Amino acid sequence: MIKLLAFKKAYLENKDGATAIEYGLIAAGISLAIATIVFTFGDSLITTFTSMNTEMTEANARIQ
Numbered sequence: 888m889i890k891l892l893a894f895k896k897a898y899l900e901n902k903d904g905a906t907a908i909e910y911g912l913i914a915a916g917i918s919l920a921i922a923t924i925v926f927t928f929g930d931s932l933i934t935t936f937t938s939m940n941t942e943m944t945e946a947n948a949r950i951q
Contacts, residue, residue, distance in 0.1 A: 925932075
């Protein structure tokens with residue numbers, strides 16, 4: 888009976904699962920922030936990279 892009570896006490900004091908849940912929530916929050924930023928600035932990023940590609944292609948053509 889004493890072993891059972893000790894096991895119950897140890898189980899209730901175990902915090903490992905709570906830590907895993909906290910890390911999961913942090914990862915979810917970071918993922919949500921990245922998705923929001925990409926969704927918000929996606930079009931302007933495409934325009935920026937397209938113009939950079941055009942400039943680099945033209946510069947490469949002038950060199951050769």
